[in-house]
Amino acid sequence: MAERAGQADGRADRILDAAAELLVRLGYRKVTIEDIAQLAGIGKGTVYLHWRTKQQLFEAVLLRESISYVEELLDGLRRDPAMLLPHRFVSESFLMVGDRPVLRALSEGYLQQGRYRYADAFLHSQELLASERFYGLMIRHGLFRDDVPNLSYTLSAMMLGFHLHDAANLIGVEVDTRARAESISFMVRHAFEPPEPPGPEELAKAAAEVIAVFEALIPPYRTWIYAHDRTHEPG
Amino acid sequence: MAERAGQADGRADRILDAAAELLVRLGYRKVTIEDIAQLAGIGKGTVYLHWRTKQQLFEAVLLRESISYVEELLDGLRRDPAMLLPHRFVSESFLMVGDRPVLRALSEGYLQQGRYRYADAFLHSQELLASERFYGLMIRHGLFRDDVPNLSYTLSAMMLGFHLHDAANLIGVEVDTRARAESISFMVRHAFEPPEPPGPEELAKAAAEVIAVFEALIPPYRTWIYAHDRTHEPG
DNA sequence: TTGTTGACCAGATTTCATAATTGGTCATGA
DNA sequence: TCATGACCAATTATGAAATCTGGTCAACAA
Numbered sequence A, B: 001m002a003e004r005a006g007q008a009d010g011r012a013d014r015i016l017d018a019a020a021e022l023l024v025r026l027g028y029r030k031v032t033i034e035d036i037a038q039l040a041g042i043g044k045g046t047v048y049l050h051w052r053t054k055q056q057l058f059e060a061v062l063l064r065e066s067i068s069y070v071e072e073l074l075d076g077l078r079r080d081p082a083m084l085l086p087h088r089f090v091s092e093s094f095l096m097v098g099d100r101p102v103l104r105a106l107s108e109g110y111l112q113q114g115r116y117r118y119a120d121a122f123l124h125s126q127e128l129l130a131s132e133r134f135y136g137l138m139i140r141h142g143l144f145r146d147d148v149p150n151l152s153y154t155l156s157a158m159m160l161g162f163h164l165h166d167a168a169n170l171i172g173v174e175v176d177t178r179a180r181a182e183s184i185s186f187m188v189r190h191a192f193e194p195p196e197p198p199g200p201e202e203l204a205k206a207a208a209e210v211i212a213v214f215e216a217l218i219p220p221y222r223t224w225i226y227a228h229d230r231t232h233e234p235g
Numbered sequence C: 001t002t003g004t005t006g007a008c009c010a011g012a013t014t015t016c017a018t019a020a021t022t023g024g025t026c027a028t029g030a
Numbered sequence D: 001t002c003a004t005g006a007c008c009a010a011t012t013a014t015g016a017a018a019t020c021t022g023g024t025c026a027a028c029a030a
Helices: A007-026 A033-040 A044-050 A054-079 A086-099 A101-109 A118-130 A132-140 A151-167 A177-192 A200-225 B007-026 B033-040 B044-050 B054-079 B086-099 B101-109 B118-130 B132-140 B151-167 B177-192 B200-225
Strands: none
Touching: A007 A033, A007 A044, A007 A054, A007 A101, A033 A044, A033 A054, A054 A086, A054 A101, A054 A200, A086 A101, A086 A151, A086 A177, A132 A151, A132 A200, A151 A177, A151 B151, A151 B177, A177 B151, A177 B177, B007 B033, B007 B044, B007 B054, B007 B101, B033 B044, B033 B054, B054 B086, B054 B101, B054 B200, B086 B101, B086 B151, B086 B177, B132 B151, B132 B200, B151 B177
């Protein structure tokens, strides 16, 4: 009952797949709902049975991608709790964004014109990680320093710079992705982590908590993706 | 002989003044050479006696502003050599850019459309500070750590993030300028400075060297501003 | 009854031809 | 010798017509 498996549910994801593919290929502006419907093998009206507007559809695309990316991080964390150390965690995130065409398209599209508020969308995509609970927990376990002013602002402003420097190769100097991740890793270790990292058992405990927090956080987001699905709603 | 004082020299600066004012008011695109000439109280053709193209004229505007800003930094340094400590130095620079409408217009314009390559221009404006000699000197005197990977890239990517986060108030969360400078200061102190800062006399020595380096570096740039001045060139 | 569809519509976007502007030149005059 | 603004080619603004697209819904299918 929790999951109504069936054609309709798979269909929402097929629509999102089609939208994601076209978003990467053409950019938000040039993708039409009809293109999406055609690629998904359904009628145009059907798309609107799932989301009310084009923007909501693409927010769903973005959110699904973000969740998948957070889950990839959590998997890494389960394999190796030491990945919770911010310098590993953050640089790993940076590399993962580069590997995900949808997120990449967003951070690159940010620099180009377009009606869609890429910037908001992109930062929204990282909102998951920015929850206060997460930061509080990390500080409590000695993973983040407790004296960083405006922790979440500071971290996100810094990351914005690296993502944009990445997207527009602004300067003649080529810096490869690996080296960028190394720079991020260095900065985070020295500016955001306390001098003494927590021991292995503290780390394991913290990792378990973080995993629990996100596992609790993800389902509502996932629900939102299909929230406007009127397929099974009462008339 | 080195300085041919006279009407012509003052005129170049009056043109730059006019161009700067209009740049701030209207943006690069909407400023016409004729506007500039009129505001400067001269004929249109006269502008072209000083610079060959509109772009070169605006590069001169930008460069003049950058020099003035570096000189302001050097003044601060002369008053207090401890300002050479990167966390003070960098956050001070950040605040100064915010106070200079021309530089501000550039970093904000970066986010908007426009033919002029704001990004390049803006980074170009910071090129002065990015000279290898400067970094080498700072490291040698123990002001920058010697183990930061890609020092100049890392620092500029980080600053780009803060400037852009500043320009587009992307997130709902308002963070005031003072708090931003505080964040920058914190990051730089912890990520770019060695654990032990140099003592006062080392600092004074380093400051003197930095001042000397820039004082040597500035004149060629200043010359470039007026380099295309055909006023006094032999026919 | 329930779910799906594509014709349909208003509003947004593109097109395309014409008008107006502007960067840059240079013959003229101070 | 230096300054100027009329002048030109080329870019850009304008606006009306044609096209496209997000979103709706009556009709149809299961």
